[in-house]
Amino acid sequence: MAVSTEKKSNNNLLFYYILIALILGIIAGQSVHSFCSLKTIALVSENIKLLGTIFIRLIQMIVAPLVFCTIIVGISKMGDMKMVGRVGGKAMLWFISASLVSLMIGLIWINLLKPGTTSTLDLSNTASASDLIANSHQLTLAEFVNHVIPKSLFEALANNEILQILVFAVIFGVALASFAEKGTSITKALDIVTHVILKIVSYIMWVAPIAVFGTITAAVSSHGLSVFKLYANFLAAFAIGMVSLWIVLILVGYIILGxxxxxxxxxxxxxxxxxxxxxxxxxxxxxxVDELEKFGCNPKIVSFILPLGYSFNLDGSMMYMTFASIFIAQLYGVEMSLSTQLIMLLVLMLTSKGIAGVPRASLIIIVATCSMFGIPPEGVALLIPIDHFCDMARSMTNVLGNALATTVVSKWEKNADA
Known part of the structure; x- marks a missing residue:
């Protein structure tokens, strides 16, 4: 009981440290932006964001082995392949439904509020999109297959290709489960590795406040809080859409979980x-992973569903991609019928899978989608100054969506602690 209270106290302490770091980062960033020269701003932004990079790299160091171990342990512990299929089917039902709802919410609000038609952004300032446009060719069917099917497990682990690791781990887990008692020793060994990694996580998390301070300071010093005035119409509409998505997710969660x-x-x-x-x-x-297990979700369900969610259930990113694509169309005066927008929604539904961990993947998908529907792809450059702040909201929403998905499936399997 004392250990549990101590862990809860540490979690609360970490939360407050991160909150303080967030506030200090905003203050420091705005101070640099307001009182320093452009050269100093660039120098500060470039160097202080390394604090965030260190934290992200520490996490990336353990994500691939953790996904690999948790998926295999989750499947092999289930044992019954019918259960694996049933749990996977329920998860995919949630993922597809949540993705469609997220896309539709973005579609509804962007058409109702039309922030692109009242924007005063300079459409000629699009040079920063050149790299994104150059990389958008990767979204072909052939490249998608290459991104899903691993050529080598070690290559996938080295490159943190979550979807490829997932594919291999599922196959390996099913094969290991078929050995029943003979495979128990491997399952136990991987389970121990999983808990060792989670212990490492408990150490790394104390670096998070420093990372938050560095990341926020870098973002605010580069663009300043004045950027919110320039993008006021877009951000207000986006905030309404994101709040609507949270309300829907929590409402559905309340219906199922109470x-x-x-x-x-x-x-x-x-x-x-x-x-x-x-x-x-x-x-x-x-x-x-650790928090959901503490909450009462069955570790087998968490180990199986959560990694799947990181490839197939990115609710915040889905809403943003619909919202941003049609916003660019509105900026350039490109008329899109409802049927065309619905087709775009389905295209985004397919092309967005497996983008977790890919830098600026949402923007690359938006570029490719715009090109496909006759919208000037260079318009994505107009979103870059504000993309970091939008990414904050959509990343947090992705976490909420995956936590809900895992808990709901666990409840459906009658494995959630009442």
Missing amino acids: NRVFALIKTIKSPLLIAFSTTSSEAVFPKL
Whole structure:
């Protein structure tokens, strides 16, 4: 009991440290932006964001082996392949439904509020999109298959290709489960490795406040808080869309979980804040595994569903991609019928899978989608100054969506602690 109280106290302490770091980062960043020369701003931004880079790299160091171990342990412990199929089917039902709802919410609000038609952005300032446009060719069917199917497990582990690791781990887990008792020793060994990694996570998390300070300071010093005035129409509409998505997710969670949904949000408050501050939902994956198990979700369900969610259930990113694509169309006066927008929604549904951990993947997908529908792809450059701040909201929403998905499936399997 004393150990549990101590862990809870540490979690609360970490949450407050991160919150303080977030506030200090905003103050420091705005001070640099207001009182320093452009050269100094660039120097400060470039160097202080290394604090965030260190934290992200520490997490990336353990995400691949953690996904590999948790998936195999989860499947092999289930034993019954019918259960694996049933749990996987329920998860995919949630993922597809949540993705469609997220896309539709973005579609509805961007058409109702039309922030692109009232924007005063300079459409000629699009040079910063050249790299994104150059990389958008990767979104072909052939490249998608290459991204999903691993050529080598070690290459996938080295490059943190979560989807490829997932594919191999599922196959390996199913094969290991077929050995029944003979495979128990391997399952136990991987289970021990998983808990060792989670112990490492408990150490790394104390670096999070420093990372938050560095990341926020770098972002605010580069653009300044005045950027919110320039993008006021877009940000206000985006905030309404994101709040609507949260309301829908929590409402569905309440219907299934009851009042426990609010306890869940309280439990994952630290992962939510870290994802918000560092703009990386991947950075909190190990911490989220630990918190969901503490919440009462069956470890077998968590081990199987959560890694799947990181490839197939990015609710915040989905809403943003629909929202941003049609916003660019509105900026350039490109008329899009409802049927065309619905087709775009389905295209985004397919092309967005497996983007977790890929830098600026949302922007690359938006570029490719715009090109496909006759929208000037260079318009994505107009979103770059504000993308970091939008990424904060969508990363936090991705974490909420995956936590809900895992808890709901666990409830459906009658494995959630009542």
